[in-house]
Amino acid sequence: MAHLLPQSTHVREGMPVKKVPIHLQSSQNRILIKGGRVVNDDQTFHADVYIEDGTIKQVGENLITPGGARVIDAKDKLVLPGGIDPHTHMQFAFMGARSVDDFYTGTRAAVAGGTTMIIDQVMPNRLDSLLDSFEKWKSRADESCCCDYGLHVAVTYWTDRVAADLETLAKEKGVNGFKVFMAYKDLYQLSDGELCKVVAKAKSLGALVQVHAENGELIAESEAALLSKGVTGPEGHALARPEELEAEATNRAITIAHTLNAPVYIEPVMSKSAAEVIAHPQPAGRPLVGAALVRRGATSIATPLSAPLCARACSRWRGAPVPRTSTCLSLSSVCCPC
Numbered sequence: 001m002a003h004l005l006p007q008s009t010h011v012r013e014g015m016p017v018k019k020v021p022i023h024l025q026s027s028q029n030r031i032l033i034k035g036g037r038v039v040n041d042d043q044t045f046h047a048d049v050y051i052e053d054g055t056i057k058q059v060g061e062n063l064i065t066p067g068g069a070r071v072i073d074a075k076d077k078l079v080l081p082g083g084i085d086p087h088t089h090m091q092f093a094f095m096g097a098r099s100v101d102d103f104y105t106g107t108r109a110a111v112a113g114g115t116t117m118i119i120d121q122v123m124p125n126r127l128d129s130l131l132d133s134f135e136k137w138k139s140r141a142d143e144s145c146c147c148d149y150g151l152h153v154a155v156t157y158w159t160d161r162v163a164a165d166l167e168t169l170a171k172e173k174g175v176n177g178f179k180v181f182m183a184y185k186d187l188y189q190l191s192d193g194e195l196c197k198v199v200a201k202a203k204s205l206g207a208l209v210q211v212h213a214e215n216g217e218l219i220a221e222s223e224a225a226l227l228s229k230g231v232t233g234p235e236g237h238a239l240a241r242p243e244e245l246e247a248e249a250t251n252r253a254i255t256i257a258h259t260l261n262a263p264v265y266i267e268p269v270m271s272k273s274a275a276e277v278i279a280h281p282q283p284a285g286r287p288l289v290g291a292a293l294v295r296r297g298a299t300s301i302a303t304p305l306s307a308p309l310c311a312r313a314c315s316r317w318r319g320a321p322v323p324r325t326s327t328c329l330s331l332s333s334v335c336c337p338c
Contacts, residue, residue: 029053032065036074039081049079082116087267090120091140104144117148121179126156126187130165134173152177152210156187158194163201170205177265178202182249183214196256203262210265213249213274214241247273254278 033049050058050065090106092099124133169175181188222240257264
């Protein structure tokens with residue numbers, strides 16, 4: 001997805017700094033994990049893992065490795081790759097609220113839980129420069145990120161300048177994922193015509209468009225009706241967004257992408273109805289990815305059915321002649337704790 005940027009060497013004020021003694025530095029650069037059960041995407045097996053300078057060099061049994069490596073005994077344990085959270089919002093201000101985690105506290109918690117990379121969303125306000133917004137987000141992450149990170153950039157309006165910015169971001173800044181919204185009218189929402197232009201431009205750049213699929217026009221009408229009835233609490237959010245509005249927009253986004261013969265990434269998938277649209281068999285050679293929303297806490301409104309249903313959609317293709325890339329599953333936290 002997005003270009004992986006190296007972990008920053010900047011130190012945030014008050015952040016503890018661990019000094020590694022000279023005689024231990026070689027062992028810090030060489031690690032041998034012995035006796036564990038390696039978990040890959042396609043199989044699990046017993047093997048040793050040799051790591052040098054942060055790169056996995058060898059996986060197998062009875063490895064011949066250089067001396068001086070720090071040995072970690074993984075007997076009776078699983079050895080898993082670090083997780084990648086493909087959708088986070090650190091230090092993000094939105095509709096009068098702000099995510100409580102910045103890049104330091106959020107990624108520190110991520111690493112503690114086994115997530116070793118995040119992909120954060122650059123969210124330009126309407127008419128803001130996409131390039132300036134990218135540099136602002138990158139500066140924040142470089143100052144304090146505790147793990148690897150990448151950046152996707154949202155396209156919140158369309159002009160010739162935006163088209164030029166997409167080209168610069170893709171060719172010079174390493175960004176290959178662009179987010180668009182079919183909801184949040186007058187803030188982030190694009191028209192179908194603008195969405196077509198973004199998808200076509202991204203396709204020409206070899207980039208992937210991620211779509212937040214909800215019918216923004218009908219949501220705006222429902223919100224106005226609820227407010228007129230005095231519904232101002234958080235329950236109004238769910239009442240204004242019945243499942244069929246997400247399912248309709250999901251189908252529309254897929255149709256637009258297929259018409260332009262372009263891949264599409266639907267995120268987040270928040271309902272069973274939208275997941276069923278994604279689970280419907282797609283034409284061969286038309287990549288479609290659904291990212292199920294995974295949230296924790298009492299404020300979650302997303303249905304827990306979307307993740308297993310998307311998983312079934314993915315497993316439907318296993319062993320079938322249709323490529324597995326036609327429908328895939330991704331899980332994201334949409335981490336934006338307030």
